[in-house]
Amino acid sequence: MQSKYLVIALFICMGFMSCKEDEKPDVTPLETYVEPEPDKEFGFVLEDYIVKRDTIKAGDSFGEILERNNIGYPKIFNIAEKTKDSFDITKLKAGKPYTLLCAKDSLQTPECFIYQPNSIDYVVIKMTDSIKAYTGKKPITIVQKEASGIVMNSLSETMESQGLPYQLINDMSDIYAWTIDFFRLQKGDRFKIVYKQRFIEDTIYAGIESIEAAYFEHKSEPFYAFNFQVDSTKNISDYFDENTKSLRRTFLKAPVQFSRISSRYNLNRRIKYYGYKLRPHRGTDFAAPIGTEILATANGTVTESTRRGGNGKYVKIKHNGTYSTQYLHMKAQNVKKGDFVKQGDVIGWVGMTGNTGGPHVCYRFWKNGKQVDPFKEKLPAAESIPDSLKSKYTEFIKPLKSQLDHIQFEDNTIELPIEEETLTSKIH
Numbered sequence: 111m112q113s114k115y116l117v118i119a120l121f122i123c124m125g126f127m128s129c130k131e132d133e134k135p136d137v138t139p140l141e142t143y144v145e146p147e148p149d150k151e152f153g154f155v156l157e158d159y160i161v162k163r164d165t166i167k168a169g170d171s172f173g174e175i176l177e178r179n180n181i182g183y184p185k186i187f188n189i190a191e192k193t194k195d196s197f198d199i200t201k202l203k204a205g206k207p208y209t210l211l212c213a214k215d216s217l218q219t220p221e222c223f224i225y226q227p228n229s230i231d232y233v234v235i236k237m238t239d240s241i242k243a244y245t246g247k248k249p250i251t252i253v254q255k256e257a258s259g260i261v262m263n264s265l266s267e268t269m270e271s272q273g274l275p276y277q278l279i280n281d282m283s284d285i286y287a288w289t290i291d292f293f294r295l296q297k298g299d300r301f302k303i304v305y306k307q308r309f310i311e312d313t314i315y316a317g318i319e320s321i322e323a324a325y326f327e328h329k330s331e332p333f334y335a336f337n338f339q340v341d342s343t344k345n346i347s348d349y350f351d352e353n354t355k356s357l358r359r360t361f362l363k364a365p366v367q368f369s370r371i372s373s374r375y376n377l378n379r380r381i382k383y384y385g386y387k388l389r390p391h392r393g394t395d396f397a398a399p400i401g402t403e404i405l406a407t408a409n410g411t412v413t414e415s416t417r418r419g420g421n422g423k424y425v426k427i428k429h430n431g432t433y434s435t436q437y438l439h440m441k442a443q444n445v446k447k448g449d450f451v452k453q454g455d456v457i458g459w460v461g462m463t464g465n466t467g468g469p470h471v472c473y474r475f476w477k478n479g480k481q482v483d484p485f486k487e488k489l490p491a492a493e494s495i496p497d498s499l500k501s502k503y504t505e506f507i508k509p510l511k512s513q514l515d516h517i518q519f520e521d522n523t524i525e526l527p528i529e530e531e532t533l534t535s536k537i538h
């Protein structure tokens with residue numbers, strides 16, 4: 111009997127539903143009216159409250175602020191007790207903003223106290239029902255931006271004059287630390303950048319998220335850089351050029367091909383000729399026939415190309431803020447001061463100038479102004495993208511490279527909002 115009733119009930123129900131379907135008006139509305147979202151901040155609908163905003167004054171305390179707003183001390187004490195494990199109310203700093211959400215009645219009793227220690231984070235102290243404190247973050251919008259410029263004096267001056275954030279200048283010099291010496295740029299060097307900027311609630315600048323792609327033209331040589339994630343589980347990403355090569359450069363193991371090391375870096379070297387006195391050797395000697403090509407072991411700018419005393423004819427190259435290399439006893443130099451050289455470029459030829467007993471190049475490796483043994487240095491790895499990721503990388507950089515190539519040098523910045531992220535977390 112029961113199942114019979116159920117079946118009947120189902121029929122009635124279905125009939126009712128189909129009837130409703132039929133009653134649906136056969137008119138397609140031309141415009142859909144969307145109710146505007148209520149104005150929300152800190153996760154609250156603001157129009158439900160009387161909103162009072164102020165900043166913490168010097169000498170202000172949580173208790174005094176609440177007392178001024180009609181909350182008595184027994185309740186203040188209770189609030190402080192119940193929230194002490196999640197927020198220390200004595201940590202309120204003068205000058206930081208706070209907001210009180212008060213009841214829409216004649217007493218205007220505060221229901222929420224919201225403190226903002228910085229522009230992103232906030233602390234909510236709920237003072238009605240179950241008293242509690244929790245933290246949240248303002249919604250962050252990530253906006254993709256483009257920038258470009260032509261260097262007249264320095265990169266930082268050019269970027270600053272365009273109102274580009276300082277962090278962007280820093281990030282650029284990090285990306286190109288092994289490729290370009292930003293302290294020795296040439297007038298007319300130019301750059302283009304595609305980067306992501308963070309904004310709080312669409313308006314307040316909150317830092318650079320990342321540089322997605324960059325192009326730098328140094329002494330007419332183009333250098334592309336694309337940020338690519340090589341390990342998603344460890345979240346490792348790095349910059350690579352258009353040919354999947356890392357932007358980091360390791361040094362060539364030797365400045366001459368087909369040579370042998372005739373004397374290593376040795377601070378305790380004693381030489382018979384000098385009566386076995388301590389004669390530290392701060393270089394590495396590579397013996398090779400006169401006329402052998404000497405190669406720059408990494409990209410850099412020639413800071414010295416001259417002849418002096420025991421060094422004979424030599425070249426010194428600055429690679430970045432940390433490393434320089436020096437090549438002594440040359441027969442002749444092939445570069446002059448100020449030249450930009452790439453790894454593997456011929457900078458001179460092996461000779462016997464200066465203080466030397468036989469044809470060799472004495473290779474000196476400078477780190478922060480001190481000579482060190484390059485074979486004992488922990489130098490950055492310069493790994494290319496693994497073969498398994500190469501086709502993925504090639505696809506990944508296509509749109510970015512095309513975007514870079516279409517940026518005009520005259521243009522300043524163009525805004526393209528691409529994604530929104532709401533980062534609200536409760537840490538209670």
Ligand SMILES: [Zn+2]
Nearest residue numbers: 393394395472
């Ligand atoms: Zn030497």
